Amino acid sequence: MHPPDDLEEYLRGDSALSRQYRRESAPAPPHALDRRVLKFSREAQGSRRTRAGAPYLAPLAFAASVLLSVALVLAIAFGPQTAKHVDDAPRLMHAVARADAPPLRLYSSDPKLVRTPSVWLGDIAALRRAGRNREADAEFRRFRSAYPDYRTAAPDFPP
């Protein structure tokens, strides 16, 4: 038969050694030390709160970022086409709606309905700058027949 193991006996608890140790005076940390530890724990907690900000800001920031993301996705998916349609419609209507201007048509047998005098003269000037004087002269004659009284000051346009 083996003698009882000191360790096993001790670990079972309530050994004479443990009892003796527990009867020792049990020194505790001095109050000043308590105060120091509790102070720096409070300070650490405070600095964390300051860094983190108010607790309601986190969900608010999250909601804002979700909203922004959704708006961005919608803008990318539908924005340009929608904007184009919206943008085009008033321009067409705007051109048609100018009642005071002579009615313009892109394709017409009447040259006056195709170009305004200033645009027409601009085209003639461009022909001259390109050295296509014969075409410019012919065009000017057509211009004159359409607008016999239109005053032109520039030398490109012979009276």
Added chain:
Amino acid sequence: MLEAMESLDENARLMLRYRDGDADAFLALYARHKGPLYRYLLRQVRNAGVAADLFQEVWSRLVATRSRYEARAKFATYLFHIAHNCTIDFFRRDLRLGHTARPDDDDAQSAEPEVPEDQRPDGIAEFAEQQSALLAALSSLPQEQREAFLLHEETGLTIEEIARVTDVGIETAKSRLRYAIRKLKKTLHAALTPEQEPRRARRDLKATQLNAST
């Protein structure tokens, strides 16, 4: 066992609450563990000033690393693992500087006030002698054995938990604790035997006189 689990859950739960910003949870944890931690440090380094510095350092590390805390084991193993590391750092630093922190007095009970010999009843005087013998024996143990004993006595950690706290194998921890208690028991036994006889005789005589008078 069930009690230990409940205690584990309670302390770990407090630490989790503290990690998540509940300052009151820290107060509860501190109140529960300050005594055992202080005694562990005091009896390890045997110098009240150094023990106070280390005590602050341990709590300071716990506060600083609270955001990384996960309740994987008993809270005491977490706290005393920090304490073990702080103590080891201190011993290494001390060794490197070429001096050892002088115990406050020649024996280990320096920081613990004593009642003068002539003011003690016999029982108390005898108890104080045993106290002195135990603390002196504890103080004379190798640091690793002393640590194993203190961890078990102050926190109730098991051999496995002591091994985890001190970063050694289970067999090593077991061996350290075995040597510690063997030496302490031997010292206590020696302190209790021959020199105690006259005192015991005196006490018995007093009891006899008391009985005779009543």
